[in-house]
Amino acid sequence: xxxxxxxxxxxxxxxxxxxxxxxxxxxxxxxxxxxxxxxxxxxxxxxxxxxxxxxxxxxxxxxxxxxxxxxxxxxxxxxxxxxxxxxxxxxxxxxxxxxxxxxxxxxxxxxxxxxxxxxxxxxxxxxxxxxxxxxxxxxxxxxxxxxxxxxxxxxxxxxxxxxxxxxxxxxxxxxxxxxxxxxxxxxxxxxxxxxxxxxxxxxxxxxxxxxxxxxxxxxxxxxxxxxxxxxxxxxxxxxxxxxxxxxxxxxxxxxxxxxxxxxx
Amino acid sequence: xxxxxxxxxxxxxxxxxxxxxxxxxxxxxxxxxxxxxxxxxxxxxxxxxxxxxxxxxxxxxxxxxxxxxxxxxxxxxxxxxxxxxxxxxxxxxxxxxxxxxxxxxxxxxxxxxxxxxxxxxxxxxxxxxxxxxxxxxxxxxxxxxxxxxxxxxxxxxxxxxxxxxxxxxxxxxxxxxxxxxxxxxxxxxxxxxxxxxxxxxxxxxxxxxxxxxxxxxxxxxxxxxxxxxxxxxxxxxxxxxxxxxxxxxxxxxxxxxxxxxxxxxx
Numbered sequence: 467x468x469x470x471x472x473x474x475x476x477x478x479x480x481x482x483x484x485x486x487x488x489x490x491x492x493x494x495x496x497x498x499x500x501x502x503x504x505x506x507x508x509x510x511x512x513x514x515x516x517x518x519x520x521x522x523x524x525x526x527x528x529x530x531x532x533x534x535x536x537x538x539x540x541x542x543x544x545x546x547x548x549x550x551x552x553x554x555x556x557x558x559x560x561x562x563x564x565x566x567x568x569x570x571x572x573x574x575x576x577x578x579x580x581x582x583x584x585x586x587x588x589x590x591x592x593x594x595x596x597x598x599x600x601x602x603x604x605x606x607x608x609x610x611x612x613x614x615x616x617x618x619x620x621x622x623x624x625x626x627x628x629x630x631x632x633x634x635x636x637x638x639x640x641x642x643x644x645x646x647x648x649x650x651x652x653x654x655x656x657x658x659x660x661x662x663x664x665x666x667x668x669x670x671x672x673x674x675x676x677x678x679x680x681x682x683x684x685x686x687x688x689x690x691x692x693x694x695x696x697x698x699x700x701x702x703x704x705x706x707x708x709x710x711x712x713x714x715x716x717x718x719x720x721x722x723x724x725x726x727x728x729x730x
Numbered sequence: 731x732x733x734x735x736x737x738x739x740x741x742x743x744x745x746x747x748x749x750x751x752x753x754x755x756x757x758x759x760x761x762x763x764x765x766x767x768x769x770x771x772x773x774x775x776x777x778x779x780x781x782x783x784x785x786x787x788x789x790x791x792x793x794x795x796x797x798x799x800x801x802x803x804x805x806x807x808x809x810x811x812x813x814x815x816x817x818x819x820x821x822x823x824x825x826x827x828x829x830x831x832x833x834x835x836x837x838x839x840x841x842x843x844x845x846x847x848x849x850x851x852x853x854x855x856x857x858x859x860x861x862x863x864x865x866x867x868x869x870x871x872x873x874x875x876x877x878x879x880x881x882x883x884x885x886x887x888x889x890x891x892x893x894x895x896x897x898x899x900x901x902x903x904x905x906x907x908x909x910x911x912x913x914x915x916x917x918x919x920x921x922x923x924x925x926x927x928x929x930x931x932x933x934x935x936x937x938x939x940x941x942x943x944x945x946x947x948x949x950x951x952x953x954x955x956x957x958x959x960x961x962x963x964x965x966x967x968x969x970x971x972x973x974x975x976x977x978x979x980x981x982x983x984x985x986x987x988x989x990x991x992x993x994x995x996x
Contacts, residue, residue, distance in 0.1 A: 480832035488837060505855060566751045567758065573973025574966060577847070577935030578947070581954040582962050585775055658931070661845035665935040668850070669951070677848065681939075684851035692852055700844040707843075 507690035516694035529698055531674040535591060536663050539598025540655060546599075547606040548648070552640070554607075555614025568607060576601035576662040580669045594666040594675070601662035602655035609651025613644030646719045653711055660703050676702075777960040785960040786967065794949075799968055801944035802933065805861060809868030810929050814922055817873040821880025821921070825914070831881070838877055846871030846932045850939050864940045868933050872925035879924065883917025884910060923981045930973060946972075 489509060495501070496508040503511070519525030554561040576597050583593040617640050625639045667677030676699050683691040759779060765771070766778035773781070789795035820838075824831045850867055857863040887910050895909045937947025946965050953961040 477828065477832040480829065481836045484833035485836050562750050563754045563757075567754045570755070570970060570974070573930075573977055574970040575931040575934050575973070577932065577938070578950060578966055578969050580935070580938070581950050582959065582966070585954060585957065585959060585962075657845075661847055661931065664845050665847040665932070668847070669935070669938055680848060680851045684855055687855065689852065689855060692855070696844055696848055696852070699848050700840070703845070704843045 504687040505689050507693065511690045512693045515690040516697065519691070519694060525698060528674055528676050528679050529702060532663055532667065532676045533702070535594040535675065536598055536659050539595045539663070540602045540659050542595070542599045543602035543606055543655060547603045548610050551607045551610025552614050554611045568604060572604045576658065577665045577669070580666055584670050589670050590672040593670045594663055594672070597662045597666040598659045601658040605654035605658060606651040609647045609654070610644060613647025614640060616647060617643035642722065649711070649715050649719060653707070656706065656711065664699060774957045775959055777963070782960045782963045786964040789961065789964060795964065795968065798944050798946050798949045799972065801942070802937065802946045803972070805865050805868065805945065806929060806933055809865045809933070810872055810926055812865070812869035813872040813876055813925050813929065816869070817876025817921065817925065818880050818918060820873070821877045822884055824877070824881045825884025838874065842874040846928065847935050850936050854940055859941045861942055864933070864936050864942060867936055868929045871932055872929035875924035875928060876921040879917045879921025880914060883914030886917065887913035919984060926976060926981065930976060934969060
C-alpha cells in the first residue's frame, strides 16, 4: 500500500515537474525573440488576455452565446431524435425507413453543411444551432435505437405479466432499460456538438461566440487572445462533460446499478 | 433444414431488401422535387435534383470535382498517416515507460478535450494558410485517440502473457513484436478508427478556413459566394460517399483481417 502510494506521489511529482519544465521552455522560447511575440505570446500575456476578457465582460458573453447555441441545438436534437429512436426500436416499418437515411447522412461531417446552412438560414444563431442539431442528432438517434432494442425482452414480458400497461411499460421498463445507451449517445453527441459549434462560429461569423473570438483574433494577430479563448473552450467542454453528463449518469444509471462506477 | 427453399427465397429477399433500402430515398427525393418545383424557394437556393445531377456530371467530366476530391483525400491520407505513426509510437512509449507516461500524460490530456477545429486559426497563424497547416492540424487532432487507445492497449496486455513469454526466453524486441503489439492491437485498431473519423470530421471544415486552392471543403465554401447551391450539394454528396467508403471499406476490413482473425475480438 505504502509503496503504491509513494509510487503515485512520485508520478504526480514527475508530472508537475514535467509541466513546469514545459512551461519554462515555452517562456524561454517566447522571450528569446526567435518568433514575434504576436505569434508566440508568453504565458503571462495569455493570462492577461484571459483576465482582461473576463474583467470587461466580453469573454463571459462570448461563452454564453456559444453555450446557448450548443444547448439549443442539443435540446432540439434530443426532442427530435429520442422519440424517433424509440419508434425505430419498437416499430419495424419506421426502422426500415429511417435507418438507410441515417446511415447515408451520418458520414457527412456537420461542418460540410455550414455553407449551405448559411445560404438557407443566414449568418448567425440559426445556422450555428442547425449545425449543432445535425451533429448531435445522429449519435443520439442511433444510441437510443440500439438501447431500446437491447432492453431485455424478459423484463418487458415480466412487466406486462405483472399488469403494466403500454404507458407504464414504456416509462418504467423500456426507457430506464435503454438509459445507459441514451446517456452514451448524449455524451457522444456533446463531443460532436462542441466541435460543430466552434467550427460554425468560425465560418458563419456572427460577432459573438468563442469560436468567433479565435477566428477574429487571427485577423489581428492576437495569439494571446486566441490561446485564452482556446483554454475557455477546453474548460467549458470538460466542465459540461463532468458536471452535467456525469451528474446525469450518477443519478440515473449508476444509482440503478446498470453500469459500474467509472474510474473517475 | 430445407435447403432448396432457402435457396429460392434468397434472391427475392435480396430484392426486397434493396427495395426497402431504396424506398426512403425515393420518398425523400420526391419530397425534395415537390418543394423545389413548387417555387417556395428561389431555385438558386433550393435546386431540383436534376440540376444537382447535371452539375455533378458536368463537374466530374471537366475533372474539377475529381481534382477537389483527390486533394481532400491526399490531405486526409497524409494527415492520418502522420497521426497514426506518431500516435502509436507515443502511445507505446507511454505504455511501456513510467517516466514517459508521467511526463506526457498531463499535456496530452490538457490538449485533447479542446475540439480540433478550434486550433485551426492558431495553426494558420503559425504555419501559414494552405495545405501544410491543414495536414498538420488533421494529424494533430487525430493523434489523440490513437495515443490514448494505444497507451491503454499496451497497459492492458496481460502480465501473465509477458511473464510466460519471458520464461520461454523471449527478449526485448521479440517480446515486443510477438506479445505486446498483438496484445495491444485491438485497442490500436480502435484508436486508428476513431482518429480517422475525427480527421474526416474536421478536414472539410479546416479546408474552408485555410483557403486551400483545391479540396472539397473549399469547393463548397467557394460556391457559396456565387450562390451555386447545386455545386455545394454535389460536393456534399461526394463527401458523404467518401465518408461511407472510409467506414465500410477501410476499417471494417482492417479489423476483419487482423484482430478478428487472431480471435481477439468477434
